[in-house]
Amino acid sequence: MMIDLRSDTVTKPTDAMHQAMFEASVGDDVYGEDTTVNLLQEKMAAMFGMEAALFCPSGTMTNQIAIKVLTQPQDEVICYKDAHIYKYEGGGMFSNSAVSVRLLDGPQGILNPAQIEEYINPDDVHYPRTQLVALENTVNRGGGSVYHLSEIAGIHTLCQKYGLKLHLDGARIFNALIATGDAAEDYGKYFDTISVCLSKGLGCPVGSVLLGSKAHIHYAKRIRKSLGGGMRQAGYLAAAGLYALDHHIERLADDHRRAKQIAAHLSNLDYVASVFPVETNIVIFKMQSQEALHAWLQHCHKHQIKASGIDKLHARVVTHLQFEEEALHTFLEACTAFEAQTHAH
Numbered sequence: 192m193m194i195d196l197r198s199d200t201v202t203k204p205t206d207a208m209h210q211a212m213f214e215a216s217v218g219d220d221v222y223g224e225d226t227t228v229n230l231l232q233e234k235m236a237a238m239f240g241m242e243a244a245l246f247c248p249s250g251t252m253t254n255q256i257a258i259k260v261l262t263q264p265q266d267e268v269i270c271y272k273d274a275h276i277y278k279y280e281g282g283g284m285f286s287n288s289a290v291s292v293r294l295l296d297g298p299q300g301i302l303n304p305a306q307i308e309e310y311i312n313p314d315d316v317h318y319p320r321t322q323l324v325a326l327e328n329t330v331n332r333g334g335g336s337v338y339h340l341s342e343i344a345g346i347h348t349l350c351q352k353y354g355l356k357l358h359l360d361g362a363r364i365f366n367a368l369i370a371t372g373d374a375a376e377d378y379g380k381y382f383d384t385i386s387v388c389l390s391k392g393l394g395c396p397v398g399s400v401l402l403g404s405k406a407h408i409h410y411a412k413r414i415r416k417s418l419g420g421g422m423r424q425a426g427y428l429a430a431a432g433l434y435a436l437d438h439h440i441e442r443l444a445d446d447h448r449r450a451k452q453i454a455a456h457l458s459n460l461d462y463v464a465s466v467f468p469v470e471t472n473i474v475i476f477k478m479q480s481q482e483a484l485h486a487w488l489q490h491c492h493k494h495q496i497k498a499s500g501i502d503k504l505h506a507r508v509v510t511h512l513q514f515e516e517e518a519l520h521t522f523l524e525a526c527t528a529f530e531a532q533t534h535a536h
């Protein structure tokens with residue numbers, strides 16, 4: 192069987208999740224009549240200490256809607272240079288919201304208030320108006336690195352001082368919560384909007400939820416409609432989300448443990464130059480050469496393992512719901528076998 196470590200988006204519903212989907216009571220959600228969607232939205236808003244929520248087809252859509260809700264054309268957004276909203280959303284923030292962007296770097300993608308403050312534009316017609324700070328937790332391209340709430344509180348204080356809005360791309364927020372022990376309900380105090388994905392670590396087939404104030408979510412619903420994201424009997428999908436909230440959060444600790452085991456193993460192999468510190472379920476590592484990365488990916492493929500090369504030198508593997516103990520050992524053995532093979536040459 193193929194072991195797919197390209198992303199935690201590759202998971203398929205478990206039998207029990209299927210059953211929950213099958214049994215969902217549904218209605219037309221564009222009319223606000225899908226009781227399962229409504230339940231999921233109410234539950235998630237309460238969970239994160241927010242007033243309201245909106246179920247959407249993808250994390251890209253929840254991020255893009257949030258940016259549009261919180262900005263005006265010609266505003267500027269501050270984010271990490273490899274943030275998903277900038278790098279992997281098809282240039283959406285420029286076409287959907289007509290904003291410009293200020294890209295910052297930080298250790299494993301983690302930004303701090305002092306560096307953000309440096310790039311807030313003065314009130315001068317030459318400059319785009321800095322309006323929004325967007326964080327990601329966990330930081331995908333940072334190797335699943337986490338912000339602790341104490342760090343977020345500092346950024347929030349800065350945003351308050353300058354009248355800036357604060358958005359969180361929480362595609363993997365539950366991984367961050369498990370890693371830090373921070374409480375979900377405290378997040379609502381700091382962010383204007385939060386995007387939470389159900390289809391990554393939580394193992395749902397589809398779905399992300401945007402959280403915010405009643406006024407923001409009211410406007411978000413209008414934007415979702417204009418993007419074609421108003422779904423009808425979406426309760427079948429929301430039911431998977433409700434199931435995952437009850438059954439798939441605590442188990443993320445297993446994904447983190449396995450990712451740490453992988454990182455420890457890789458750091459002892461000669462063909463690996465370095466491994467990003469691992470805090471959650473993403474392992475990014477640097478190969479000794481471009482050729483080594485290429486050959487390693489081929490070797491994995493031959494052993495029925497899929498992994499990603501994310502640039503010329505870095506590979507990424509992501510642990511998830513359908514990557515268990517046996518697959519972990521198969522993967523570690525394949526990594527060791529590649530070392531033996533390279534030494535033999």
Ligand SMILES: Cc1ncc(COP(=O)(O)O)c(C=O)c1O
Nearest residue numbers: 249250251252275327331360362
């Ligand atoms: C950090 C982050 N944000 C947003 C998304 C977008 O989610 P979707 O694929 O549902 O659009 C992803 C997807 O991998 C992601 O990693």
